[in-house]
Amino acid sequence: MTIIKMTAAQVARKLIEKQPLFILDVRNTDAYDDWKIEGHNFEYLNIPYFDLLDGVEEIIPKLPTDKDVLVVCAKEGSSVMVAEMVAEAGRDVFYLEGGMKSWSSYLEPIKVGDLTGGGELYQFVRLGKGCLSYMVISEGEAAIIDAVRFTEVFTNFAKEKNVEIKHVFDTHLHADHISGGRHIAEATGATYYLPPKDAEEVVFDYTPLEDGLTVKVGASQIEVGALYSPGHTIGSTSFVVDNKYLLTGDILFIDSIGRPDLAGLAEDWVGDLRETLYRRYRELAEDLIVLPAHFMIIEELNEDGTVAKRLGNLFAENHGLNIESEEEFRRTVTDNLPPQPNAYQQIRQVNMGKITPDNEEQTEMEIGPNRCAVR
Amino acid sequence: MEVTQVLDAKGLACPMPIVRTKKAMDALQSGQVLEVQVTDKGALSDIPAWATSGGHQILDQSTEADVIKFFIKKG
Structure with a gap:
């Protein structure tokens, strides 16, 4: 046969x-x-x-x-x-x-929803690795958040949609996968933003991503606003898009929360993580739709393949948002953590621009699941 | 360690390094040692796993430049 x-x-x-x-x-x-x-x-x-x-x-x-x-x-x-x-x-x-x-490399672009004035928000689901990237499109312009290293997928998608990539953001210095953000910015002339507290060791130029920064995409000015939300890393920053979506990076997932240990500072950052999840996010509108930078298990996928859920529902259902005792919270996110992602220290070095492995070496580094969460 | 035979599997991609290794091993007597030279990184975990499942013993292994060498004693 x-x-x-x-x-x-x-x-x-x-x-x-x-x-x-x-x-x-x-x-x-x-x-x-x-x-x-x-x-x-x-x-x-x-x-x-x-x-x-x-x-x-x-x-x-x-x-x-x-x-x-x-x-x-x-x-x-x-x-x-x-x-x-x-x-x-x-x-x-x-x-x-x-x-x-x-x-591991395949990305499925799925439309999450429409934005004000005909804009669109797409989620790029990397099913094999659990990474999620985003593109905000509005009237000929685009902003990209947490792009993975397959930069052509994003630049080709922008071409297909006939939009110019103007802003490229990373919510934090990634440790589980190699960012494509800087390279997309170089190739397109877009501005590349990184939180300065995560970027102390980087060897390239970037625009600081500070709390409260807003950029407008397209003529109808869809707003992408930055919200400082440390805990997974000290620089971790979330985004509110069009007052409708909350991009949480690796701080909050659908069925889990971020782990604070991948830069070696779990004890220092656990307080920040608590503050972000239990105070800063609580001040936001519960109707925001949470869009994380990862999923861990396929049960987190919606019927259409997207990974997205209302913030209010997560407050009710996500175990990591419902640990009353601070002491228990501290234990949950620092003890019995899952194994760290493959080659995470090397991956951080790549994302700082300190080492430049070839394509095959990058593939080897990224083998395996992402493991960014605590459940 | 006395090497009975050297197998050059450099430049070959998975599954050929193990296909060749198995063929060479089949021709050896129990206790004889095969030296296998490979460049495919997948061999790093696959050759030891194959040897274990076949009852053979990895006596030594080394990496020089891009070449990985295994010394396998037939079980």
């Missing part, structure tokens, strides 16, 4: 539409246990490709015939080999083009 290529974009549709898929993951077990393609209705079988070199007869009975079977490996080569063996055994089978590497 035949082997057929499946792209990361096709897997993304299956995930968002909650379709069934059977994934035969042929990476080694450690890699699989650390990070895999998550899906509401996905089933899995993990057998390393090197255990299948003598044949796939043993696993054929375990492969369903009533749903698509997708063979996945790190880069593609091993999945093609295994898929060919499965096809020779008489089954139709798919392999993932570009492997987990392409899954």
Whole structure:
């Protein structure tokens, strides 16, 4: 029978539409246990490709015939080999083009909503890694927030929409993924903003992102306003867009809150995190729609694939916003933290401009889930 | 350590380093040592995992420039 290529974009549709898929993951077990393609209705079988070199007869009975079977490996080569063996055994089978590497890179742009005067807000969902980036579009202009390193996705999208990128922001110095913000600004002539308290060691020029700063996008002047909200990092800054959306960066997620330890200062920053979540955010309108920079689990995805929820609902439902005792809060966000993201210290160095790894090295650094939250 | 055979798998991408390693190993006797030279970074975790699952032993491993060397004793 035949082997057929499946792209990361096709897997993304299956995930968002909650379709069934059977994934035969042929990476080694450690890699699989650390990070895999998550899906509401996905089933899995993990057998390393090197255990299948003598044949796939043993696993054929375990492969369903009533749903698509997708063979996945790190880069593609091993999945093609295994898929060919499965096809020779008489089954139709798919392999993932570009492997987990392409899954980690894939961005799905989804419209979050309309803004005043015909503007639009898009969320770029990096399903494989859980990163969320944003583009505010209004009358020929665009602002980008927390862009990941695949800069062409953003510049091409801007071209498609016929808008000029004027402002590029990072809510904080990221530790789990490499920012594309500075490079987009360089390529387009846009202004690149970074919170100065996170930027003490950076080796490039930037425009300070200070509390209260507002920029206008487009002729109808959709407002993007900065709100200093430290805790994940000392510089972490949120944005209120068009008085309707609250972009929280890595401070507040849908089902969790930010972790304060990735710059090595958990004890110092836990008080800031508490202050931001329990006072500064409480002063905001509960009808704001929260748009975070990450999701951790696919249950955080809405029906349309976006990650967004009303602030008032999060005050009621998010465990991290409902810890009354300060002492317990301190313990929750400093003890028993999940493992730190892969290569997070190196990633911070890249985002400071101190090291410039090539594309393949950047891919290696970003392997694995993002792990920015405390639940 | 006496190396019985050297396998040059430099420049090969996954899965070929392990496919070649397995083939070379099949031709050796138990206790003999295969030196494998690879450049594919995926081999760093895959070769030890493969060796363990096949009952072989990694006696030593080193990295010089971009070349990773494994010394594997057949089980």
